[in-house]
Amino acid sequence: MKAIGIILAGGNNRMMRELSNKRAIAAMPIAGSYRAIDFALSNMTNSRIQKVAVITQYNARSLNEHLSSSKWWDFGRKQGGLFVFTPTITAESSNWYRGTADSLYQNMQFLKQSHEPYVVIASGDGIYKLDYNKVLQYHIEKKADITVVVKNLEDRSEIGRYGVVAMTEEGRITDIDEKPLETNLSTVSTGIYVIRRRLLIELLEKAAEEDRHEFVRDILVRYKNVKKIYGYKLDTYWSNISTVDSYYKTNMDFLKKDVRDYFFKQYPDVYSKVEDLPPAxxxxxxxxxxxxxxxxxxxxxxxxxxxxxxxxxxxxxxxxxxxxxxxxxxxxxxxxxxxxxxxxxxxxxxxxxxxxxxxxxxxxxxxxxxx
Missing domain, CATH: 2.160.10.10 (Hexapeptide repeat proteins)
Incomplete structure (x- = not known):
C-alpha cells in the first residue's frame, strides 16, 4: 500500500478510572487474549502497510512490552517495520506530547524520511476491522485533502464523547463538533484519517508555529471550510473502549456468536503477541x-x-x-x-x-x- 501508518496510543482519561492507573488504554485486554491496539495493528498489516509507528506516552510500560517485536503482526523487516515513539528530550523540545498534533509534530522526522505519498492515522483504542486500502481509494476518487472514517451511532447515550460530523450526500464533511453537550447529529468520527504525507507535514508545521497542539480542534475543525474533508462511512462493527462502560460492553459483545465469528472466523484475521500457555x-x-x-x-x-x-x-x-x-x-x-x-x-x-x-x-x- 502507498501509505505509512501511525497509531496514536499515548492518551489517557479519567473515564477508565482504576483501569488506567497502570496501563495505557491501548494496552487494555480485549476478548480474552488480545490488547486493544492489536486491532489497529492487524488492520495495518492486513492492508499491506509495511511501515507503522506507534506513538505512546502515558503508562506505556506494558504497551511497549507488548510491542517488543513486530513479528506478531508481520510488518516489513527489510523495508519498513514497527516503530515505537515515546516523548524525547531534544535540543528543540523538552515537552511531553501536548496533544495529538503535537505528538505527530515531535516525530516529524519519521514523516519526512518516509517516501510513501499517504499517511493512515488511527487511534489505539478502537475495536474494528477495516481495509484501509478502500479508504485510500475513496480518498483518491473524491480528490479529498483529508478523509475521516465515520460511523453512524444508533445508541446516542454516549455520543457526547465523540466528535460529530455533518455530511452532504456526496460525503463531504461540512461541520465538525468536538464532544458537544447537545447535538442532533448521529454520525461520529472514529479517529481514523487518511491524508497526503506532504499536506500533513505542512499542516503540522503551521499548527506548531501558532502553538496549536490538537489534530481535531486545530486542524480538522479549523480547516473544515478551507480543505476538502470527506467522510468514509464504516458499516461494520466498531467500538471505542475509552470509558469503563464501553470497555465492559465491548468485551461482553464478544460473547455474541456473530461478533466472535466476525472477528475471529472471517478473513482477515486479528493478530496478537502469543504466549506459550497450557489450555484452560x-x-x-x-x-x-x-x-x-x-x-x-x-x-x-x-x-x-x-x-x-x-x-x-x-x-x-x-x-x-x-x-x-x-x-x-x-x-x-x-x-x-x-x-x-x-x-x-x-x-x-x-x-x-x-x-x-x-x-x-x-x-x-x-x-x-x-x-
Whole structure:
C-alpha cells in the first residue's frame, strides 16, 4: 500500500478510572487474549502497510512490552517495520506530547524520511476491522485533502464523547463538533484519517508555529471550510473502549456468536503477541456457560456470561456472573462476583462478595503495580 501508518496510543482519561492507573488504554485486554491496539495493528498489516509507528506516552510500560517485536503482526523487516515513539528530550523540545498534533509534530522526522505519498492515522483504542486500502481509494476518487472514517451511532447515550460530523450526500464533511453537550447529529468520527504525507507535514508545521497542539480542534475543525474533508462511512462493527462502560460492553459483545465469528472466523484475521500457555483446565465441579475462557485458566467453580483472561484461578464453589476477570487474577473459594471488572493480579479472598449494583464495579485487591 502507498501509505505509512501511525497509531496514536499515548492518551489517557479519567473515564477508565482504576483501569488506567497502570496501563495505557491501548494496552487494555480485549476478548480474552488480545490488547486493544492489536486491532489497529492487524488492520495495518492486513492492508499491506509495511511501515507503522506507534506513538505512546502515558503508562506505556506494558504497551511497549507488548510491542517488543513486530513479528506478531508481520510488518516489513527489510523495508519498513514497527516503530515505537515515546516523548524525547531534544535540543528543540523538552515537552511531553501536548496533544495529538503535537505528538505527530515531535516525530516529524519519521514523516519526512518516509517516501510513501499517504499517511493512515488511527487511534489505539478502537475495536474494528477495516481495509484501509478502500479508504485510500475513496480518498483518491473524491480528490479529498483529508478523509475521516465515520460511523453512524444508533445508541446516542454516549455520543457526547465523540466528535460529530455533518455530511452532504456526496460525503463531504461540512461541520465538525468536538464532544458537544447537545447535538442532533448521529454520525461520529472514529479517529481514523487518511491524508497526503506532504499536506500533513505542512499542516503540522503551521499548527506548531501558532502553538496549536490538537489534530481535531486545530486542524480538522479549523480547516473544515478551507480543505476538502470527506467522510468514509464504516458499516461494520466498531467500538471505542475509552470509558469503563464501553470497555465492559465491548468485551461482553464478544460473547455474541456473530461478533466472535466476525472477528475471529472471517478473513482477515486479528493478530496478537502469543504466549506459550497450557489450555484452560476445568476441574470436577466446574460449570461454565456462555463465557470466554483463555489459556492458562483453572476453573473449579461456576462461570456464566463472563470473560476470563489469561492465567486465572477460580476457586471451589465460586460464582462469576456477567463479569470480566483480567490477567493473573486469583479468585478464592466460595467467592461471589457479579457485574464486576476484576483488575489483573488481584487476589480475591475466600468467601468474598462483590456485586456491581449501580453499574459496573471495578475490583482491585492486593494488586502489585505490574502488568
Amino acid at each position: 483446565k476445568y476441574n470436577f465441579g466446574a460449570n461454565v456457560r456462555n463465557s470466554l475462557v483463555s489459556s492458562g485458566c483453572i476453573v473449579n467453580g461456576t462461570v456464566e456470561d463472563s470473560v476470563l483472561f489469561k492465567k486465572i484461578y477460580i476457586g471451589n464453589n465460586s460464582v462469576i456472573k456477567n463479569s470480566i476477570i483480567l490477567n493473573n487474577a486469583y479468585i478464592g473459594d466460595n467467592a461471589y462476583i457479579e457485574n464486576c471488572i476484576v483488575e489483573s493480579n488481584s487476589t480475591i479472598k475466600a468467601n468474598s462478595r462483590y456485586v456491581g449494583e449501580n453499574g459496573v464495579r471495578i475490583v482491585v485487591e492486593d494488586s502489585p503495580l505490574y502488568y
